[in-house]
Amino acid sequence: MKPESVKPEKVSSDVLLSVRDLRIGFDSGPAVRGLSFDVRRGEVLAVVGESGAGKSVTARALLGMVPRGASLSGSVRMHGPGTADVELVGAQRATLAALWGRRAALVPQDALSALSPVHTVGDQLAAAVRSVRGLSRGRAHAVAVAALEKVGIADAARRARAYPHEFSGGMRQRAVIAMATVNEPELVVADEPTTALDPELRGQILDLLVERCDAAGAALVLVTHDLGVVRSHADRVLVMYAGRHAESGPVDEVLTRPHAPYTAGLLASLPPDEPLPGRRLPAISGAPPTPDALPPGCAFAPRCPLADERCRTELPEPEETYDSRAVSCHRWRELPESPAQLFLEKVTTA
Numbered sequence: 013m014k015p016e017s018v019k020p021e022k023v024s025s026d027v028l029l030s031v032r033d034l035r036i037g038f039d040s041g042p043a044v045r046g047l048s049f050d051v052r053r054g055e056v057l058a059v060v061g062e063s064g065a066g067k068s069v070t071a072r073a074l075l076g077m078v079p080r081g082a083s084l085s086g087s088v089r090m091h092g093p094g095t096a097d098v099e100l101v102g103a104q105r106a107t108l109a110a111l112w113g114r115r116a117a118l119v120p121q122d123a124l125s126a127l128s129p130v131h132t133v134g135d136q137l138a139a140a141v142r143s144v145r146g147l148s149r150g151r152a153h154a155v156a157v158a159a160l161e162k163v164g165i166a167d168a169a170r171r172a173r174a175y176p177h178e179f180s181g182g183m184r185q186r187a188v189i190a191m192a193t194v195n196e197p198e199l200v201v202a203d204e205p206t207t208a209l210d211p212e213l214r215g216q217i218l219d220l221l222v223e224r225c226d227a228a229g230a231a232l233v234l235v236t237h238d239l240g241v242v243r244s245h246a247d248r249v250l251v252m253y254a255g256r257h258a259e260s261g262p263v264d265e266v267l268t269r270p271h272a273p274y275t276a277g278l279l280a281s282l283p284p285d286e287p288l289p290g291r292r293l294p295a296i297s298g299a300p301p302t303p304d305a306l307p308p309g310c311a312f313a314p315r316c317p318l319a320d321e322r323c324r325t326e327l328p329e330p331e332e333t334y335d336s337r338a339v340s341c342h343r344w345r346e347l348p349e350s351p352a353q354l355f356l357e358k359v360t361t362a
């Protein structure tokens with residue numbers, strides 16, 4: 013059995029979580045295949061990629077959560093400060109229970125799944141506060157009401173007495189953000205936290221999530237499909253493809269000058285700021301492979317305009333680029349200056 017607390021490895025003190033060779037498998041095949049990356053203290057790290065890339069299962073593994081029936085290996089280690097590192101892969105339930113809500117919290121897509129239907133929102137928040145801080149009922153209730161105020165819930169003292177089903181979807185997600193951040197954790201993992209909301213609310217709720225994590229001093233790992241959200245809310249980005257690292261680095265750099273053809277393809281598929289009449293969006297042709305039908309080499313090779321024989325046979329490992337980013341592609345140096353052209357099926361201007 014793996015040790016629960018392990019000697020600190022030599023990592024930079026600004027690293028909160030180090031993920032090394034993470035593998036998550038199901039009966040249907042491997043969903044995450046040897047993923048390594050760091051989450052730094054206080055940063056917003058976006059995890060992007062098409063459906064099935066393994067974003068959700070990776071995000072949950074950062075909290076030590078393993079889906080039923082899954083096998084998990086590798087290492088997810090949470091670092092100090094001032095405490096021994098905690099290994100989350102293979103951790104016992106008690107270790108995880110001590111972590112959740114205290115040092116790490118989840119904001120899921122569906123707020124209802126995070127809230128109990130049989131307790132008022134205020135009671136649930138107060139219970140979360142009491143479990144960590146050992147305050148009296150009265151003090152914990154006051155902290156809960158203040159937390160609801162901080163997430164923009166008007167008339168918070170009264171609203172605290174309502175049940176989750178009496179809240180609108182947006183208010184419920186605000187309450188979940190209050191719950192996740194009230195104990196000032198070091199890590200918040202948010203899995204598509206606004207997908208279930210009306211489009212006009214999404215920006216506000218994301219702003220709030222980032223602001224509350226910032227106020228708590230928490231790193232935020234934000235799973236999203238939306239490169240627009242990455243651009244507006246994240247510091248760094250991890251691009252995943254078929255359970256592997258495709259590219260990672262600072263958002264401004266990755267989204268301005270991608271190194272991986274896959275990132276370039278995702279960017280090329282974004283609607284342009286000023287659409288030209290008759291312009292067709294470039295798209296990555298085909299679909300990602302499913303875990304039961306992974307090709308032998310780079311999983312993106314069948315869709316990649318740059319792929320050669322080596323790509324089709326040899327798995328690319330992440331390598332550091334001249335500008336200190338990481339890319340997993342044999343041919344990243346060959347990516348042209350305007351890579352969108354590679355994915356342009358047909359451009360017509362009226």
Ligand SMILES: Nc1ncnc2c1ncn2[C@@H]1O[C@H](COP(=O)(O)OP(=O)(O)OP(=O)(O)O)[C@@H](O)[C@H]1O
Nearest residue numbers: 038043062063064065066067068069070079080303
């Ligand atoms: N509980 C499960 N049982 C079996 N397979 C699963 C389970 N959860 C995830 N998978 C598989 O693992 C792979 C990765 O799933 P995951 O949900 O992490 O992808 P994702 O990138 O988050 O996709 P999406 O954006 O659609 O949520 C998929 O092929 C999925 O079918």
